[in-house]
Amino acid sequence: MRASRITAAVEELGSVDAGFWASAASAVVPLEPTPMALVEAVSPRMASRTDHGAVRSLRFQAVHNRSHLAIRVGWQMTEANTIDDLDQFADAVAVMFPLHRDAVALTMGAAGKPVNAWYWRAGDSAPFDVVAEGLGTSSRRDSKLTALSAQSRHAEGAWVVTFVRPLVVEAEAARFEPGVRTGVAFSVWDGGRAERAAHKSSSLVFSELELEA
Amino acid sequence: MTYSPAGKKSTLMTSRRQLATVIDLNKCLACQTCTVACKGLWTKHPGAEHMRFANVTNEPGAGYPRQWRKLGGGYEGAKPRPGRCPSLSDYGGGPRRFNHEQVTRQGAGQRAHLQLLDSDGEPPTWGYNWDEEVGGGAWPNPYYINLPRKCNHCSKPACVDACPKGAIYKRESDGIVLIDQDRCSGHRFCIEACPYKAIYFNPVTQKSEKCIECFPRVDQGIAPACNRQCIGRARHYGYLDDESGDVYKLVEQWRVALPLHPEYGTLPNVFYVPPLSPQAFDPDGKLLDEMRIPMEHLVELFGAEVPRVLTTLQAEIAKQKAGESSELIDLLVGRVWLDRFGGFTGDPAHRPGERDE
Numbered sequence: 001m002r003a004s005r006i007t008a009a010v011e012e013l014g015s016v017d018a019g020f021w022a023s024a025a026s027a028v029v030p031l032e033p034t035p036m037a038l039v040e041a042v043s044p045r046m047a048s049r050t051d052h053g054a055v056r057s058l059r060f061q062a063v064h065n066r067s068h069l070a071i072r073v074g075w076q077m078t079e080a081n082t083i084d085d086l087d088q089f090a091d092a093v094a095v096m097f098p099l100h101r102d103a104v105a106l107t108m109g110a111a112g113k114p115v116n117a118w119y120w121r122a123g124d125s126a127p128f129d130v131v132a133e134g135l136g137t138s139s140r141r142d143s144k145l146t147a148l149s150a151q152s153r154h155a156e157g158a159w160v161v162t163f164v165r166p167l168v169v170e171a172e173a174a175r176f177e178p179g180v181r182t183g184v185a186f187s188v189w190d191g192g193r194a195e196r197a198a199h200k201s202s203s204l205v206f207s208e209l210e211l212e213a
Numbered sequence: 214m215t216y217s218p219a220g221k222k223s224t225l226m227t228s229r230r231q232l233a234t235v236i237d238l239n240k241c242l243a244c245q246t247c248t249v250a251c252k253g254l255w256t257k258h259p260g261a262e263h264m265r266f267a268n269v270t271n272e273p274g275a276g277y278p279r280q281w282r283k284l285g286g287g288y289e290g291a292k293p294r295p296g297r298c299p300s301l302s303d304y305g306g307g308p309r310r311f312n313h314e315q316v317t318r319q320g321a322g323q324r325a326h327l328q329l330l331d332s333d334g335e336p337p338t339w340g341y342n343w344d345e346e347v348g349g350g351a352w353p354n355p356y357y358i359n360l361p362r363k364c365n366h367c368s369k370p371a372c373v374d375a376c377p378k379g380a381i382y383k384r385e386s387d388g389i390v391l392i393d394q395d396r397c398s399g400h401r402f403c404i405e406a407c408p409y410k411a412i413y414f415n416p417v418t419q420k421s422e423k424c425i426e427c428f429p430r431v432d433q434g435i436a437p438a439c440n441r442q443c444i445g446r447a448r449h450y451g452y453l454d455d456e457s458g459d460v461y462k463l464v465e466q467w468r469v470a471l472p473l474h475p476e477y478g479t480l481p482n483v484f485y486v487p488p489l490s491p492q493a494f495d496p497d498g499k500l501l502d503e504m505r506i507p508m509e510h511l512v513e514l515f516g517a518e519v520p521r522v523l524t525t526l527q528a529e530i531a532k533q534k535a536g537e538s539s540e541l542i543d544l545l546v547g548r549v550w551l552d553r554f555g556g557f558t559g560d561p562a563h564r565p566g567e568r569d570e
């Protein structure tokens with residue numbers, strides 16, 4: 001997968017409707033239910049339920065302008081789900097990058113092999129920047145820490161979400177460089193089916209993402 | 214080991230000692246002082262309006278949150294029993310308001326009367342303790358039981374077991390179950406897991422909250438507010454293994470205090486002395502030699518030990534009436550108020566060490 005280099009202002013990069021998305025390359029990423037055997041130790045209760053993972057694909061696009069990377073993802077979701085009551089859950093999406101060359105996407109990294117993710121949830125005012133070193137260890141950080149922003153739109157039975165972040169930030173987080181490849185993985189949560197945590201659809205492995213030089 | 218967020222599940226779930234509460238249902242008068250004592254201390258912040266870590270409802274009845282027993286959680290044998298989260302309306306909805314505006318300013322004073330309205334502006338149809346004193350049983354033998362509840366700080370806490378973030382843990386020193394607000398992601402597996410529905414979702418912080426057993430007081434030797442403020446003197450407090458304390462004597466020695474719904478499998482640490490009944494009437498109004506509260510109902514609540522406990526209570530009452538002394542009845546009566554708190558006798562109105570002159 002590729003993030004083409006374009007000329008655009010940062011504000012424009014984050015727009016879900018910006019004109020350049022129409023011509024940007026797109027990839028369809030297959031998603032699968034996260035295998036519950038993985039989470040038996042962190043939550044036997046979560047592991048005992050296996051009706052998750054209904055969303056089976058996600059459309060991915062990416063561009064950069066030498067200073068910022070923008071990622072646009074879209075997936076089918078008939079109704080938008082937000083936390084409007086105490087028993088409701090929200091739709092969400094996360095884009096994850098390795099912070100260590102041997103980090104595994106399926107387990108969200110491991111001790112000493114961290115991963116970094118951008119997490120957007122319907123109804124929230126800002127996304128979260130997440131770091132993790134294995135399932136159950138994820139920690140949500142204020143998006144201001146990495147100047148991460150997100151925009152979203154739900155229309156015609158589908159979500160479109162864009163994330164924008166500077167290529168390089170000071171905090172411990174993914175770093176991007178034109179001409180260099182990194183890994184990228186995805187997760188989608190269907191709030192209508194009470195999906196959260198490891199109850200989700202996920203790409204299971206990192207795919208390669210190259211930023212155009 | 215002390216709490217570490219990445220700690221092993223088994224470590225997070227165990228403690229060296231255990232604090233426990235005993236509530237004598239023969240003495241609870243449903244005054245709600247415990248509810249209010251708790252509310253005023255811990256759930257006045259935004260998003261906590263619907264929360265009552267301590268609450269008292271009637272049995273039989275829908276309880277709080279509404280029909281909590283039908284929402285699942287706990288264990289079936291070794292396996293987690295599926296559970297659901299209550300909705301806001303199950304707690305009685307958001308804060309209510311009077312229609313002052315309508316009555317005083319909209320010229321509707323002759324048509325509208327002053328009334329309390331739900332957060333959606335409608336007259337309420339459900340609320341906290343809505344079915345108070347409705348109870349069960351048919352004339353001439355209606356009955357109800359006052360049932361005060363709070364988190365049981367269980368010895369097999371399903372909430373800790375369920376949290377995928379390792380955000381919930383038992384304090385190693387005393388078994389108090391706490392949610393680390395920095396770790397909580399608001400996933401609510403704990404709410405599904407708790408068969409007593411003693412965990413509450415805060416929609417403002419998007420995190421879960423629960424009874425903290427007044428740990429900042431406990432750490433200074435002061436009993437939790439619900440226990441200390443109880444005007445019915447229905448509550449006893451202390452370490453389960455403190456042989457000199459009321460809790461040990463009532464739970465372990467006299468074995469007259471039982472956990473609520475032991476079949477849920479979480480090993481609760483709030484124990485109840487089951488209520489004796491007034492005698493039942495026959496249809497002609499003659500007193501029968503039968504209990505007004507059906508034994509099956511008490512067994513459903515507190516398990517198969519209830520008949521044995523009631524027999525013990527009756528025997529000890531008879532002894533006392535016959536002029537002999539009964540250690541058990543003395544314990545339950547508790548002539549010296551502070552004796553019932555297992556050494557947690559500090560006064561919250563004074564600084565630690567300061568004497569009440």
Ligand code: SF4
Pocket residue numbers: 363364365366367369370371372373390406407408409410411412423479
């Ligand atoms: S009563 Fe519920 S919240 Fe409290 S410790 Fe037991 S399972 Fe956890």
Ligand code: SF4
Pocket residue numbers: 236240241242243244245246247248269359361439442443444445446447448
């Ligand atoms: S304060 Fe005591 S008597 Fe009053 S409702 Fe609570 S437990 Fe019952």
